[in-house]
Amino acid sequence: MQLSVKTDTDAYLIAPQPGxxxxxxxxxxxxHTGADTTISVVEERPLTIFLNSQEIVTAMTIGDxxxxxxxxxxxxxxxxxxxxxxxSVDYDEDLEVVVVRTARKTNYEEKMRKKTRTSGCAVGTVFGDMMEGLENVTLPQTPVCTSWLYSLSAQINRTPSLYLEAGAIHGTVLCQGSRPLVYMEDVGRHN
Incomplete structure (x- = not known):
């Protein structure tokens, strides 16, 4: 399944949409002088996620x-x-709902009874056995060059973003070597 993506810059597969x-x-x-000033602020809203016919969670997000x-x-x-x-993945902007549909029938009633509230800038939710098995996860040894970090910092800092427009937002970038691939922003690091 392919989702269409409009990017603000050709350097990324997915980039913030500050406009x-x-x-x-x-x-x-x-x-500070008492003069009126107009600023942009990030707009936070709820997004309810369904998997097939089951409501899973309502998360607070900017909706990008x-x-x-x-x-x-x-x-x-x-x-x-x-x-x-x-x-299919269907988003209804008016209802602020995403419905993800799979060929497999799903039922996560038992898993959803085991909620864990997480700490952070916003209280998050994880379900069931998500943490099980993480102690045995190992990441591959991948070299990282200092020059990549300098290049990435320069590229990311010049990318049009909500952070540059309004501040007060978290951002993350998925990179391969010195090439940024995906840049996402949201109100919580967990998003």
Whole structure:
């Protein structure tokens, strides 16, 4: 299944969309001299994620790439398997809902009874056995060159982003060597 992605820069497969009107709103305030000033602030909203016909969670998010957020959350929670046959991902902006449908019938009632509230900038939720087996995970040995880090920092810092427009947001970038591939921003690091 292919989701269409509009990027702000050709360097990324996916990049922030700071020009998307629903991600920020203008707020009028007063600066240190007492003069009116207008600034952009990030707009946080709920997003409810369904897997087939089952409601899984409502997360607070800015709503940029909600389909990817839903897929990532479900995969992270072990509710989508390796090679899963995903038949559709539907986002309804008015209802603030993403429905992920799979060819496999799913039922996570038992897993959802085992909620863990996590700490952080926003209280998150993980379900069931997500933490089991992590103690045996090993990451491959991958060399990292200092020059890549300098190059990546320069590229990322010049990328149009909500951080540059409004601040107060978390960002993460997936890279391969010195090439940034995916740049996502959201209100919580867990997103």
């Amino acid at each position: 998307l009107a629903r991600l920020t709103r203008s707020v009028v305030g007063r600066d 790439y909600p389909e990817y957020l839903a897929l990532g959350f479900l995969r992270n929670q072990g509710m989508l398997r390796d090679g899963e046959d995903i038949t």
